[in-house]
Amino acid sequence: MNSTCPYCGVGCGVKVMPKPSGAYQVAGDAQHPSSLGRLCVKGAALGETLGHQGRLLHPQVNGQRVSWDEALQQVASDLQQIINKHGAQAVAFYASGQLLTEDYYAANKLMKGFIGVGNIDTNSRLCMASAVVGYKRAFGADAMPCCYDDFAHCGLVILVGSNAAWAHPVAYQRLVQAKKQRPDMQVVVIDPRRTATCDLADLHLPLRPGSDAALFNGLLHWLSQHQAIDHSMLPQLDGVEAALAAAQPWSSQAVADFCQLERAQVEDFYQRVVASDTLLTLYCMGINQSSSGSDKCNAIINVHLLSGKIGRAGCGPFSLTGQPNAMGGREVGGLANQLAAHMDFTPENIDRMQRFWHSEQVARQPGLKAVELFQAIERGDVKAVWIMGTNPAVSLPDGHRVVAALARCEKVIVSEVSQHTDTTAYADILLPAQGWGEKNGTVTNSERRISRQRSFVAAAGEAQPDWWIIAEVAKRMGFAAAFNWQHPAEIFREHAALSGFENQGRRAFDISGLAQLTNAQWDALQPLQWPVNAQYPQGCARLFSERKFFHANGKARLLAITPRLPVAQVSAGWPLMMNTGRIRDQWHTMTRTGSVPRLMQHLSEPFVEIHPQDAQQHQIGEGDLVRVQSASGWLVVRAQLSAGQQRGTVFVPMHWTRQFAAQANADMLVAPHLCPESGQPESKQTPVRLRRWHCDWQGELFICDSVTKIRAGWWARIPYPAATRYTLAADGDPQQWLAQQFDLSTLTLQFAAGQGMFRRVLGWQADKLVLAFYADGMRPVLDDAFIAAAFSQPVQTAQQRHALLAGRAAQADAKGRTVCSCFGVGEQQIIAAITSGCPTPEALGKKLQCGTHCGSCIPELKQLITRAEIAQPGE
Known part of the structure; x- marks a missing residue:
């Protein structure tokens, strides 16, 4: 089965192959023209995300499981009541670049075509607007x-x-x-x-x-x-x-x-x-x-x-597009300031849409953009919001106010794959959506290439496609004739026909050449770049080769630009500029990648990257816990010192949520300063200050389940195949803390204690390790992979148990921090190989395999080689 990766906008092709075990192996599709057989480690690990653990499996209303018919009727009734009482402007949709084009088309058609207002925006506003x-x-x-x-x-x-x-x-x-x-x-x-x-x-x-x-x-x-x-x-x-x-x-x-x-x-x-x-x-x-x-x-x-x-x-x-279908969302009008098919809100386009959709209710003006939308919710102007496939409680700036807005909103409807996210916590109605591997449709990548995402596994629980959920609500609101689709290919044909409707070459987006595909042809559709029409029946790789543009006079325009610095600037009180962004092995708010143990080993905890001189000035050392505060909020993260960080700036990744750490959401610190033309927030520059976060002890807890809720001053959760690891920091006595967290009376315990806060506790059920706890005044230095492995295999000898109590393998050097996630190769293994005669990434690849799959770790391999050369000059 060929499909498309659901992560970034590169739009890599994947081949999905079933294993005898019932699991699936995912590899690169060598025939896909965007990726040519390559996959990054996230894409290669997609087969490990197909389990049902953590999935939202059934519709829920006010926390109670209900049937689909009850849930859909409740959504339709709630929306209609609010529209009747407050007007259509009081409802809004907030969608996602994770939706398929067919899903997006349905959502935009319902909101702008039949509810009749422009209040549908998307998390793509945060990256592509x-x-x-x-x-x-x-x-x-x-x-x-x-x-x-x-x-x-x-x-x-x-x-x-x-x-x-x-x-x-x-x-x-x-x-x-x-x-x-x-x-x-x-x-x-x-x-x-x-x-x-x-x-x-x-x-x-x-x-x-x-x-x-x-x-x-x-x-x-x-x-x-x-x-x-x-x-x-x-x-x-x-x-x-x-x-x-x-x-x-x-x-x-x-x-x-x-x-x-x-x-x-x-x-x-x-x-x-x-x-x-x-x-x-x-x-x-x-x-x-x-x-x-x-x-x-x-x-x-x-x-x-x-x-x-x-x-x-x-x-x-x-x-370079951030999400797999940010461009597809733009094609169908998923941004509040677009109508559909790249049409704006001109009288001519509104009339055209009314005739194509056979609706007199087509929106006549742009709706609320993402940040404005949640501000309107906070004010009470928007009283119902339907959130589809995204996590705004984490990803929007000024996160505290976003959470407050959701808490006070009269009706919050969430279509989701995951049961527990920072956003689902505020939902009145939860609708289980199909995930990757279950849903069927198209996406458009950064180079305008339309590719198929194909279903190959049965849906989890009662999960349904987003387009189906939207269409069923539309039918219950009285719009059945316009939403009577039976297959996603029907939606695609309608979308393609709209792109060419009265176009005559005036609009760049035109896939009218695909409007007559049969269901079977749509199902077999091969990747191709728009436009796809009579002029370009096989698609078009490059635009503007004939130097004809899409302004009315056929010309392009240069803009007179007056450069401006960020709105907020550093000051004596806020002396450092915080940048936010992605890290290598994680995606968005970790609802998918966070469940894959090998993707959590490269950079396991939320961190702040600081230049060593800035760290010294603020009395912060490598590995210290640091409180990062802005005028909008604060977080606690682990310090990483790096000379690659510019003086006067820090970097904090955007991914961590309350599902994975106590207080590490970077967007809680970001102010809602917006580009006036695009409405996109200024997430890259936030003035902050730093100080060490003090605690009595730090520790590591390994437990054999993934459901225990930890209560501590600070924690971060890292999954392993057979255990969950919590990095901890708190005040008081660590052993008392452990006793308050767990009923230890059912376990056979093994203890070690020393000066200060030094504590070691292992908990056994027969020969099975079910708990391992390590604490000290500073963060304990442990062989995490060695400890985690003990949860998946019997530990029988006294020597093995003593090694576990010490937290380090008795007979082997620690693997060290994971550098190559594809093959699980650690830093200490790489350093040992370098010193034993592997002075190049190629040599390391031959010996350890690191760097030979996705190549993402090669820059780090080079850094380790350089570090070894500096440490041993002349050798």
Whole structure:
């Protein structure tokens, strides 16, 4: 069975193969043109996410299990009552880039076409909205012009605001391969942090956080001063004079001062751009998640338009999409300021939609964007919200107010895969949705490629497809004729027909060539890039090769950009700038990846990355627990010291929730400063302060179940195959704490105690280990993998038991922190192999397999090799 990975916007193809055990093995699909057989470790572990543990299995109303008919009728009745009493503006949908296109189409049609207001937005607002505005202002359409094949043809690649090595690993590995094949290809990484992506860089520009627009304004000015304008493009461009006038003050020295770079660095970058005949700019959240994100996108696009480096192989501004179907959601109108099929709210488009949908109720103006929507809930203006496949209690900025809004909302409806999330805790009605492997539909990736996600396992419990749930509610609200679909292919055909309806080439998104697919043809659909129509019956890899754009006059537009720094700035009270983002092995709020033990071993706990000099100034050491506080909230995380972190800044990952840690949600600290054009929040720059978090003891608890609820001053949960590990910190006596948490009288106990808070407790049932507890004044140093393994196999000898009490293997060095999640290779194993004669990643791969599958750990392998060379100079 061929399908598509449900993680990032790379849209990798997967092959799913059943095992004799009934489980499934997932591998890369070598025929899929976006990924060419590659998978990252998250994609390769998809077979390990198919279990039913933690799933929402049955509809619930007010915490009680009900039938589907009761739940659907309750949703329809509640929505209708609120509409009758308060008007349609009092209800809203909040959707997700995790939905399939068919799901999204149904939700948008119900809200905008029949409820009749624009109040449907999506978590894609948090990652892609500024990119959308940039493309629409420049090209007249939300039309990403490039494709992954451009990597193989590009002379200069710029990665800006993107740690692609971790956030888009397969795309990054395609870049790595392109550079191996063409060593002359240049790579420039623009990022305040020195990330894993910099491993590929010929030049790294660690610019001032949020100053990117000035760098690209300066580049536009440099092009005009160094005969690097493509004059053949000028007849097809509007706004050139104004854009150049706005860029004129940005000399290389002015840019260097503003961006806090050396002038020589800036000019080196500019000279590389001029010298290369091809240019590809890959940009992501570091650009988009900004109060001036739309302007940053247009500053990048300006450069490509004026230099003519667009519409041909190896060229273009390439926005790397965050989610698997963020682009599919945009196609169907999943953003509140879109109608459907890339149509805006013009009288002509509203009339067109009324005729196509046979509805007089089509929304006539944009609805509430994500952050505004939850502010409206808090005010009481929106009284019912239906949340589909996302976790806004964690992912939205100003998280405390989001949680307060959900708590006071009259009706919260949640369609979900997981029973317990930070958001489902506030749900009045829970609707079990099908998950990956169960649902059937299409997604569109970063390069406009439509691929099929196919079902291959039976649905868990009573879970149903999102489109079916939405359609059944619509029928009960009186709209049966418009939602009488029996198969997702019917929805896709309607969506495709709408894209071509009265289009005549005026709208970029057009897949009318797929509107007549039979169910069998839809089921067998192979990946292809839109547009798919009479002009491009097999799809189209690159847009704008003919230099015809989608503004009414057929031209593209340059925007006059005035660079702006982030709204909030550091001060004496808030001296450090916090950046948030993804880590390598986790996805969003961990509802899927957090259940896979091997994905939780690379970076097991929430952390804050700090430059060593900043750590010293704040009296923080490696591994200390740190309280990070902003004006909006605080969290407690583990300190990691890194010289790759820019002075004056810290990095905190976005993934941890209350399901996995006591107080570690980064978005609780982020203020809701928005880009005025896109509504996207400024999640990358938040002023904070740090201090050590003091406690009497720290510890590690291993237990043989995954349901125990821990009560402690601070904790983080890490799953293993046969045990759950909790990292702990608290006040008081650790042994008393343990006795309060568990009934130890049913266990055979083994104790060790020492000075201060030193405690060791093992709990046995016959020869089976069911509990292991280790505490001390500082965090105990343990062999975690060794302890966890003891829960899955009998421990018989006294020597083994004593080794477990000590927390370290008696006869072998510890594996150490996991570096390669694909093969479970630890840091100490890698260091031992380096010192025994494996001085390259290739040699390590031959000996240990690390780095030979997804390649994501290769930058860390190189770091460990360098560290070993420094430690043993001359050897």
